[in-house]
Amino acid sequence: MTPVLELRGIDKSFGPVQVLHDVALSVHAGEVTALVGDNGAGKSTLVKCVGGIHPIDSGEYLFEGKPVQVHSPREAAALGIEIVYQDLALCDNLDIVQNMFLGREHKRGIVLDEDTMEEMAAKTLEGLSVRTVKSIRQHVSSLSGGQRQTVAIAKAVLWNSKVVILDEPTAALGVAQTAQVLELVRRLADQGLAVVLISHNMNDVFAVSDRIAALYLGRMAAQVKTSDVTHAQVVELITSGRSGDLGLTNGVPA
Amino acid sequence: MTTTIESKPESPSIASNVRGYAERVRGGDMGALPAVLGLIVLCTVFSILRPSFLTSGNFANLFTQGAAITVIAMGLVFVLLLGEIDLSAGFASGVCAAVLAILLTDQGQPWYVAVAAAILTGVAIGTALGTLVAKLGIPSFVVTLAGFLGFQGLVLLLVKGGTNISIRDETILAIANKNLPPVWGWALLIAGVVGYAAVQLLRARKRTARGLAADPISLIALRVGALAVLGGLAVYFLNLERSRNAAVVSLKGVPIVVPIIVVLLLVLTFVLRRTGYGRHLYAVGGNAEAARRAGINVDRMKITAFVLCSVLASVGGIIAASRGASVDPNTGGSNVLLYAVGAAVIGGTSLFGGKGRVLDAVLGGAVVAVIENGMGLMGYSSGVKYIVTGSVLLLAASVDALSRRRAAATGLG
Numbered sequence: 327m328t329p330v331l332e333l334r335g336i337d338k339s340f341g342p343v344q345v346l347h348d349v350a351l352s353v354h355a356g357e358v359t360a361l362v363g364d365n366g367a368g369k370s371t372l373v374k375c376v377g378g379i380h381p382i383d384s385g386e387y388l389f390e391g392k393p394v395q396v397h398s399p400r401e402a403a404a405l406g407i408e409i410v411y412q413d414l415a416l417c418d419n420l421d422i423v424q425n426m427f428l429g430r431e432h433k434r435g436i437v438l439d440e441d442t443m444e445e446m447a448a449k450t451l452e453g454l455s456v457r458t459v460k461s462i463r464q465h466v467s468s469l470s471g472g473q474r475q476t477v478a479i480a481k482a483v484l485w486n487s488k489v490v491i492l493d494e495p496t497a498a499l500g501v502a503q504t505a506q507v508l509e510l511v512r513r514l515a516d517q518g519l520a521v522v523l524i525s526h527n528m529n530d531v532f533a534v535s536d537r538i539a540a541l542y543l544g545r546m547a548a549q550v551k552t553s554d555v556t557h558a559q560v561v562e563l564i565t566s567g568r569s570g571d572l573g574l575t576n577g578v579p580a
Numbered sequence: 581m582t583t584t585i586e587s588k589p590e591s592p593s594i595a596s597n598v599r600g601y602a603e604r605v606r607g608g609d610m611g612a613l614p615a616v617l618g619l620i621v622l623c624t625v626f627s628i629l630r631p632s633f634l635t636s637g638n639f640a641n642l643f644t645q646g647a648a649i650t651v652i653a654m655g656l657v658f659v660l661l662l663g664e665i666d667l668s669a670g671f672a673s674g675v676c677a678a679v680l681a682i683l684l685t686d687q688g689q690p691w692y693v694a695v696a697a698a699i700l701t702g703v704a705i706g707t708a709l710g711t712l713v714a715k716l717g718i719p720s721f722v723v724t725l726a727g728f729l730g731f732q733g734l735v736l737l738l739v740k741g742g743t744n745i746s747i748r749d750e751t752i753l754a755i756a757n758k759n760l761p762p763v764w765g766w767a768l769l770i771a772g773v774v775g776y777a778a779v780q781l782l783r784a785r786k787r788t789a790r791g792l793a794a795d796p797i798s799l800i801a802l803r804v805g806a807l808a809v810l811g812g813l814a815v816y817f818l819n820l821e822r823s824r825n826a827a828v829v830s831l832k833g834v835p836i837v838v839p840i841i842v843v844l845l846l847v848l849t850f851v852l853r854r855t856g857y858g859r860h861l862y863a864v865g866g867n868a869e870a871a872r873r874a875g876i877n878v879d880r881m882k883i884t885a886f887v888l889c890s891v892l893a894s895v896g897g898i899i900a901a902s903r904g905a906s907v908d909p910n911t912g913g914s915n916v917l918l919y920a921v922g923a924a925v926i927g928g929t930s931l932f933g934g935k936g937r938v939l940d941a942v943l944g945g946a947v948v949a950v951i952e953n954g955m956g957l958m959g960y961s962s963g964v965k966y967i968v969t970g971s972v973l974l975l976a977a978s979v980d981a982l983s984r985r986r987a988a989a990t991g992l993g
Contacts, residue, residue: 399873399875400875411873413869414870415867415869415870415873415874416867416870417862417863417866417867417870417871417934418866418867418934419862419865419866419934419935420859420862420863420866424859424862424863428859428863428870428871428874428876429860429863429871429874429875429876430874430875431856431859433856436855436856437854437855438854438855438856438859441786441787441790441792444792445790445792467987
């Protein structure tokens with residue numbers, strides 16, 4: 327099966343500093359791909375390259391098997407790639423529906439079509455089996471951290487997106503809320519979306535992911551099936567770039 | 581609009597609406613409550629202390645007194661929503677009024693040319709201020725403080741150093757000095773109430789038809805009834821004869837500024853609540869970064885907000901010129917700006933951005949006008965009036981800041 331999103335040989339430098347070296351990554355529909363790596367390994371840069379915020383220096387960017395050029399977040403969104411950043415980018419003074427449609431409001435003439443937006447938002451939340459919010463007309467400021475994360479994710483999947491990238495969605499959450507969000511992440515993949523989960527938390531990674539991609543100092547150390555590796559192996563990949571037969575030899579792919 | 585709607589379409593009753601409102605107030609979202617309570621207290625106190633406060637003549641006076649400030653405050657709401665401020669709005673209105681007066685009196689142009697020129701002056705001022713704030717990134721406080729000084733000088737130059745230009749054009753004078761025929765007052769009120777009821781009922785029916793939670797009929801009836809009663813009382817009082825010598829000249833009817841303010845209120849409220857532009861204004865005020873990532877052109881929102889603010893300031897200037905029948909270097913000066921900012925904040929618009937309505941400007945403008953008028957009747961000097969208005973502004977800003985803290989604590993917004 328062709329991966330929905332495939333990167334090959336991605337290089338990216340900021341001035342004299344090369345952040346990504348020859349990175350390859352494939353993301354499959356219906357799967358959760360965990361992107362792991364220590365601080366500064368290049369996870370965020372890679373995601374921003376995918377999202378069109380940073381242009382790539384060289385390498386191939388394939389979407390559904392076809393090479394594409396992504397120069398702006400809008401172009402990424404047009405392909406069906408949505409990124410939920412850590413700070414969520416929600417407006418506290420707007421309600422859930424208003425946030426979900428921000429910048430892409432449905433209108434009839436110049437008038438906002440509130441009813442249609444409310445229906446679509448309700449349907450999307452229902453499709454994600456979200457039952458924790460009391461009213462979709464409540465202000466986002468009144469939501470808990472997990473609920474906000476849910477709204478941000480629902481906003482990303484509202485647009486028939488194919489790839490959803492989540493940047494540390496559980497970093498600021500408590501135990502129960504983390505479980506809720508992970509359940510939601512799993513459900514997205516089960517509905518056929520390709521999900522990329524950036525996380526530092528090995529428990530989360532092993533709880534939901536199908537594949538693990540480990541970055542080490544800007545290089546892809548290994549991309550493996552979650553069922554084929556152990557906790558300790560992944561930690562080793564993150565901290566030293568190799569683990570037994572897996573990973574980099576002398577800092578470069580074998 | 582802000583009534584609580586359950587995600588499953590179980591229709592909210594009046595009781596649940598009241599509960600939702602009480603919850604929001606406790607959570608720190610006071611909305612218009614302080615302004616309305618303040619208005620009731622002030623009116624009661626002044627009516628008891630000075631019976632002349634309650635005459636229909638004085639009632640009509642209140643509207644013309646507060647009109648210019650209210651309109652300028654409406655414009656400020658747009659800028660405040662973004663978390664910015666426009667300190668130059670007062671003198672911007674003065675500059676526009678001076679342009680109007682020069683064209684009318686010195687150049688002998690017809691009124692519509694003069695009004696168009698005054699409004700275009702507002703557009704130019706707003707574009708300049710907004711561009712400096714958005715593109716150069718100068719804090720709006722500084723840009724408009726410079727504007728405050730600069731426009732003050734410009735008014736002085738325009739009216740040639742301190743003389744005043746009197747206005748004799750009948751149409752312009754009518755705005756703040758003439759009244760609608762009594763029948764017209766009633767006709768407009770009825771049209772307004774029927775229109776309001778129709779809009780509310782149609783929306784409720786459409787939402788019910790689509791299986792969405794709608795306001796119950798009883799709540800709509802309550803709102804329409806309240807509007808009819810309050811509007812009816814106002815029109816009734818304004819239609820009473822208020823001339824001291826009715827045989828010589830009759831003075832009755834709704835002042836012409838009132839429908840002007842009502843139309844501005846309706847149009848601007850529509851823009852804020854029902855169009856994408858209004859939604860984006862709130863978004864930029866709530867979280868500019870989120871708005872930017874959602875593809876909203878934040879710079880353009882800032883510039884247009886300043887343009888709207890200055891255009892409304894020019895309308896305020898025209899009303900002030902009409903009321904004074906002249907323009908002098910002090911038009912739009914002294915306390916006009918602070919009263920206008922005060923009106924917006926007293927009405928419930930937040931100085932921190934993201935929260936506010938055009939109605940706030942009207943309610944706050946009424947509070948300011950009542951203080952000014954009532955204190956005047958009590959015979960207090962300007963000094964005392966300034967101190968009291970300043971204190972009320974400070975009180976309103978404290979309510980704003982405290983309710984923000986409270987909202988942050990309870991997670992309501």
